[in-house]
Amino acid sequence: MNAERPSDRASSRSGHYDFERLERSVEILIEDHERLSAEREALRNELVERERRILSLEAKLAAESQRRASAAEHVDRILKHLEAVERRVVDARAATVPSANPGAR
Numbered sequence: 001m002n003a004e005r006p007s008d009r010a011s012s013r014s015g016h017y018d019f020e021r022l023e024r025s026v027e028i029l030i031e032d033h034e035r036l037s038a039e040r041e042a043l044r045n046e047l048v049e050r051e052r053r054i055l056s057l058e059a060k061l062a063a064e065s066q067r068r069a070s071a072a073e074h075v076d077r078i079l080k081h082l083e084a085v086e087r088r089v090v091d092a093r094a095a096t097v098p099s100a101n102p103g104a105r
Helices: 006-014 019-096
Strands: none
């Protein structure tokens, strides 16, 4: 299947090739390559920045989770202390309140 167009045969016989068109095509390819390379580099930089931000946020999240757990433990200790104080107050009141019928035994 060696089907040449008449214009191809004429061009090859005369030695005339469209070098200007080839040169324009190569220039366009070079420009596209440079543009795409710049876009790739920008996207790569954006990805690195996003990964850095994710790591930073994960570290903050871990610190806040630890802080929350610590606060919950502290609140639990305070509540236990308050319950103990409340029990002592109730026990003290019960011990000081005279019975309604002291002689009825």
